Amino acid sequence: xxxxxxxxxxxxxxxxxxDAPYFEGAAQGKLMTKYCNDCKKYHHFPRPMCPHCxxxxxxxxxxxxxGTVYSVSVTRAAGPVPYALAYVTLDEGPTMIxxxxxxxxxxxxxxxxxxxxxxxxxxxxxxxxxxxxx
Amino acid sequence: MSIxxxxxxxxxxxxxxxxxxxxxxxxxHAEVAKGAVEDAGLSLKDVxxxxxxxxxxxxxxxxxxxxxxxxxxxxxxxxxxxxxxxIHASHAAQAIAEGKCKVALITLAGRPRSEGRSGTQxxxxxxxxxxxxxxxxxxxVTVNMYALAAKRHMYEFGTTSExxxxxxxxxxxxxxxxxxxxxxxxxxxxxxxxSPMIADPLHxxxxxxxxxxxxxxxxxxxxxxxxxxxxLVKLIGAGESTKGPLGGNVDLTFSGAAVSGPIAxxxxxxxxxxxxxxxxxxxFTITVVMQLEDLGFCKKGEGGKFVADGDLISGVGKxxxxxxxxxxxNNHPNNRGGxxxxxxxxxxxxxxxxxxxxxxxxxxxxxxxxxxSLGTRHxxxxxxxxxx
Ligand SMILES: [Zn+2]
Numbered sequence: 001x002x003x004x005x006x007x008x009x010x011x012x013x014x015x016x017x018x019d020a021p022y023f024e025g026a027a028q029g030k031l032m033t034k035y036c037n038d039c040k041k042y043h044h045f046p047r048p049m050c051p052h053c054x055x056x057x058x059x060x061x062x063x064x065x066x067g068t069v070y071s072v073s074v075t076r077a078a079g080p081v082p083y084a085l086a087y088v089t090l091d092e093g094p095t096m097i098x099x100x101x102x103x104x105x106x107x108x109x110x111x112x113x114x115x116x117x118x119x120x121x122x123x124x125x126x127x128x129x130x131x132x133x134x
Numbered sequence: 135m136s137i138x139x140x141x142x143x144x145x146x147x148x149x150x151x152x153x154x155x156x157x158x159x160x161x162x163h164a165e166v167a168k169g170a171v172e173d174a175g176l177s178l179k180d181v182x183x184x185x186x187x188x189x190x191x192x193x194x195x196x197x198x199x200x201x202x203x204x205x206x207x208x209x210x211x212x213x214x215x216x217x218x219x220x221i222h223a224s225h226a227a228q229a230i231a232e233g234k235c236k237v238a239l240i241t242l243a244g245r246p247r248s249e250g251r252s253g254t255q256x257x258x259x260x261x262x263x264x265x266x267x268x269x270x271x272x273x274x275v276t277v278n279m280y281a282l283a284a285k286r287h288m289y290e291f292g293t294t295s296e297x298x299x300x301x302x303x304x305x306x307x308x309x310x311x312x313x314x315x316x317x318x319x320x321x322x323x324x325x326x327x328x329s330p331m332i333a334d335p336l337h338x339x340x341x342x343x344x345x346x347x348x349x350x351x352x353x354x355x356x357x358x359x360x361x362x363x364x365x366l367v368k369l370i371g372a373g374e375s376t377k378g379p380l381g382g383n384v385d386l387t388f389s390g391a392a393v394s395g396p397i398a399x400x401x402x403x404x405x406x407x408x409x410x411x412x413x414x415x416x417x418f419t420i421t422v423v424m425q426l427e428d429l430g431f432c433k434k435g436e437g438g439k440f441v442a443d444g445d446l447i448s449g450v451g452k453x454x455x456x457x458x459x460x461x462x463x464n465n466h467p468n469n470r471g472g473x474x475x476x477x478x479x480x481x482x483x484x485x486x487x488x489x490x491x492x493x494x495x496x497x498x499x500x501x502x503x504x505x506x507s508l509g510t511r512h513x514x515x516x517x518x519x520x521x522x
Contacts, residue, residue, distance in 0.1 A: 010273075013259060014261055014270075016261070016262060019267050022267075043381040044268070044381070045265055045382075046268075051381030070286065070384060071282040071286040073284075073336075075273060075333040075334075076332060077331075077332045077338075078277070078333065079256065085273055085278045085281075085333070087282060089384075093382065095379070097269050099272050110289045121271060128272075
């Protein structure tokens with residue numbers, strides 16, 4: 001069985017205050033993440049206050065864009081085309097919800113190395129990070 | 135202050151409908167409310183506290199207290215999805231123990247079947263929800279978030295689709311005796327694993343049913359329970375917790391039951407071997423396997439083996455579960471299974487379950503709920519009840 005990747009209509013996110021740097025980065029092909037200068041840990045999704053130690057001494061950092069599949073589910077009955085919902089653990093540490101794209105979805109394995117790519121949403125100026133086999 | 139023995143479940147009612155095209159949401163809440171107070175031998179005039187969650191229309195207590203013509207001095211609308219009603223029961227017991235009320239009504243109702251709501255619908259972006267911009271674009275629906283947990287469980291522990299299927303098979307063995315059950319046909323492991331794949335590794339038959347209807351329970355102070363003619367069932371322990379993606383420290387191998395369960399067991403002062411019957415939240419087959427591990431009925435990773443070969447079937451296995459057919463086969467009103475979990479546990483403790491599934495000498499039972507998503511954020515609630 002093979003399930004080739006197909007493009008899917010991706011709803012553009014409704015941003016809240018503080019979300020812009022992440023999506024401005026994505027529009028320029030950068031995966032932005034948040035780093036805490038006090039506990040020295042990254043977190044995701046990004047927020048002004050570190051969820052690990054509650055410090056507000058946090059800063060934006062560009063991630064390398066490489067990571068490992070933590071879990072994946074090829075979703076076959078929730079829309080017009082199948083898609084692979086996944087958690088990817090970034091090499092910097094945090095695990096993020098995403099999609100795995102640009103491959104036979106049936107071949108994706110937990111533990112597989114992946115790298116970031118960016119896909120347009122239904123607002124063509126807004127892109128979101130997804131991952132493909134490294 | 136412990137709630138142990140401070141409140142009794144005097145009334146329960148499960149709406150017999152599974153498709154309510156011609157009843158309004160408020161009407162369904164009122165029908166189950168009346169059913170539960172009448173089951174106890176009381177009337178809605180006796181109710182002095184009301185609990186409901188996000189399934190209630192409008193501003194919950196404000197709309198429903200007015201609609202039903204209640205006069206209450208205490209209310210609570212905690213909403214953590216399908217686990218809300220077990221938390222309401224615990225909070226009602228706290229309020230009764232503190233003298234804030236004596237007769238607390240808890241209702242759940244919904245019409246997802248008539249309204250076309252299910253677990254494969256794309257979520258709508260809600261402004262101000264902090265995680266929404268980072269999750270909404272990726273097509274999270276209820277079933278694929280549970281599927282992520284199932285896939286990781288299989289990877290870490292070798293759990294199989296056939297083991298998960300036994301959860302549905304066991305529920306179907308019970309549902310055949312429930313004339314109100316949405317699915318009454320006995321299923322085999324092959325039936326489950328050959329049903330269409332919805333989100334790998336969860337098949338259609340790994341999912342709960344989508345049903346309209348609802349249920350209600352009535353919690354009362356001890357002196358009121360003892361004045362009524364119903365068997366005495368009291369809450370002896372309760373625990374609640376939440377779990378999320380932990381700022382990116384995602385670990386899908388356990389649920390909030392790992393926290394709520396030990397709290398409830400400690401308060402009740404009972405052991406796992408004392409539990410004669412368990413209502414385990416069954417939104418999906420994986421939900422049951424993980425909760426049984428987290429509640430301590432087996433070791434972490436051994437839930438697949440624990441549920442296999444009929445060990446959840448009443449009269450056959452070591453832990454009879456969801457003897458009404460559960461959310462898997464009987465009823466999952468408004469896509470929330472919490473209240474039906476309490477109701478079947480009370481039927482078992484009263485000796486009022488169907489004779490084919492009634493557990494002998496059922497004196498202590500557990501009910502557990504998981505509301506929200508096992509793959510992202512969920513609420514967990516555990517209740518331990520005893521027949522006096
Ligand atoms: Zn920090």
